[in-house]
Amino acid sequence: MRILLSAIYPFAFLLLYLIIPFDNYIRVLPNILVAVLVIAFPFVVKKDDFKKLKSLPILAFFGLIVYLLINSYFAGRFEEDITVINKVMVALGLAVLYIPVSDMNPSSGWAGKINSAIIFSALAAIIFSVYNFVLITDATGSFSLGESPQVVESLLIDRLYLGMLSTFSILISFQAIKKKYHPNNNYYLANILINAIFIVLMASKIAMVTLFLLLLVRQFYGQRKIWKVAIALGAMAAVVVLFFIIKSDTDFETSIKESKNNPPAFIENSLTYELRAVVWGCAQQIINEDEVPFNGIGFYNTKEKLVACYDSQILNPEKRKRFTTKRYNTHNQFLDFYLSAGFIALLLFLAFICFSFLSFRKQFFPTAMLTILVVYCMVENVFHRQIGAYYLGYIIIALTSSANHLKNNKAKIE
Numbered sequence: 001m002r003i004l005l006s007a008i009y010p011f012a013f014l015l016l017y018l019i020i021p022f023d024n025y026i027r028v029l030p031n032i033l034v035a036v037l038v039i040a041f042p043f044v045v046k047k048d049d050f051k052k053l054k055s056l057p058i059l060a061f062f063g064l065i066v067y068l069l070i071n072s073y074f075a076g077r078f079e080e081d082i083t084v085i086n087k088v089m090v091a092l093g094l095a096v097l098y099i100p101v102s103d104m105n106p107s108s109g110w111a112g113k114i115n116s117a118i119i120f121s122a123l124a125a126i127i128f129s130v131y132n133f134v135l136i137t138d139a140t141g142s143f144s145l146g147e148s149p150q151v152v153e154s155l156l157i158d159r160l161y162l163g164m165l166s167t168f169s170i171l172i173s174f175q176a177i178k179k180k181y182h183p184n185n186n187y188y189l190a191n192i193l194i195n196a197i198f199i200v201l202m203a204s205k206i207a208m209v210t211l212f213l214l215l216l217v218r219q220f221y222g223q224r225k226i227w228k229v230a231i232a233l234g235a236m237a238a239v240v241v242l243f244f245i246i247k248s249d250t251d252f253e254t255s256i257k258e259s260k261n262n263p264p265a266f267i268e269n270s271l272t273y274e275l276r277a278v279v280w281g282c283a284q285q286i287i288n289e290d291e292v293p294f295n296g297i298g299f300y301n302t303k304e305k306l307v308a309c310y311d312s313q314i315l316n317p318e319k320r321k322r323f324t325t326k327r328y329n330t331h332n333q334f335l336d337f338y339l340s341a342g343f344i345a346l347l348l349f350l351a352f353i354c355f356s357f358l359s360f361r362k363q364f365f366p367t368a369m370l371t372i373l374v375v376y377c378m379v380e381n382v383f384h385r386q387i388g389a390y391y392l393g394y395i396i397i398a399l400t401s402s403a404n405h406l407k408n409n410k411a412k413i414e
Contacts, residue, residue, distance in 0.1 A: 009044045013101060013117070016033040016034065017394065018120055020391075021124070021156050022128075038097065045099065049099040052099045058396075058400065059355075060348055060351040060352040063348050064345060068085045071344075072085060072298070075296075080298060084299040087383045090390070094390065101114070122191075136153060155202060160206060160376070160379070164210075166198055167207050167210050171214060174188070174192060199211070210376075217368055217371055275323070279330060281313070282310060296337075296339060299340040299341075302339045306328065310328075330381060332377070332379065333377035333378075333380065333382055334346060336384075353374065365402060366399050370399075
């Protein structure tokens with residue numbers, strides 16, 4: 001029985017990360033797979049596997065979960081905040097469930113077991129999105145790329161997370177390319193090209209900034225050459241330019257020439273706006289006007305206060321209605337932890353990031369993963385979405401596996 005479960009267990013993980021982008025279409029399957037992993041875990045895990053979790057980053061993240069639970073319980077808001085806390089637990093839980101699986105070194109076969117699922121998942125999401133785009137273009141008789149409603153509606157998942165997935169895929173493929181000629185190098189290069197083009201076509205500015213930052217980080221690894229300095233300076237300049245593009249507070253509104261009939265529903269539902277300036281402004285107002293207690297005001301109450309701010313500060317009635325109806329969160333994970341759970345929660349999350357960086361600063365792949373984590377946490381509340389928890393879980397898995405790979409290499413040398 002144990003042998004059979006041990007053989008099936010890794011493939012359950014592969015399937016889980018392969019279908020995550022299709023959660024809206026097969027919502028029950030990821031939950032079933034997680035349940036299978038939880039049930040099978042006691043039968044496949046070994047005592048030595050738990051040694052993989054012995055690290056300061058994991059300890060800091062576990063401390064964050066414990067603090068959130070205790071803080072929420074004694075503050076009397078456990079039932080209101082448990083939904084978000086559950087997602088924080090899912091991220092670490094996936095890393096724990098992965099410890100019976102062998103190492104995920106990107107240079108190993110299949111580009112590392114779970115990494116192969118990320119690559120094929122990104123390609124499947126791209127194919128699905130392109131197919132949707134063709135159907136929508138044919139239905140509307142118009143063609144538009146970038147931030148157009150057509151692109152927004154055709155994407156399989158939110159542009160932010162699809163950009164994150166493509167960034168993962170590019171990084172994994174880059175790391176898997178071998179220095180000497182290997183037939184698989186062509187496939188990895190093709191995958192990098194496909195995902196990079198897709199990121200540009202869907203105008204995922206956050207993904208573009210992340211890729212430029214990864215290019216900059218890469219220059220600190222390997223042999224130091226003069227041309228690397230030029231690449232680093234170019235990447236820094238590109239990041240600055242893209243930062244100012246993202247920072248612009250102007251609303252994005254697509255003009256649509258309406259016919260006598262009402263426009264298609266997908267156009268009405270896909271108009272997007274630059275909202276972070278408004279959200280962060282309201283968050284800053286809450287900090288300035290309301291003295292945030294040491295233990296925070298709770299995840300639910302944070303949203304309530306933001307909605308109240310939208311209602312009083314946004315003058316445009318249509319925009320105000322949209323913000324209050326959507327109940328936009330802080331769109332910044334660091335800010336969300338500070339407002340919702342207080343300074344200690346923020347400190348523990350920062351400790352997880354800092355300890356991880358100190359542990360892996362000599363390795364490019366885990367450092368790049370941390371870069372992706374920081375960038376997306378600056379513009380999104382990753383723990384407010386199930387997909388965000390899954391992908392943060394993948395980052396923790398990557399960090400844990402990188403640490404074990406380093407330990408194994410040191411043991412071989414000794």
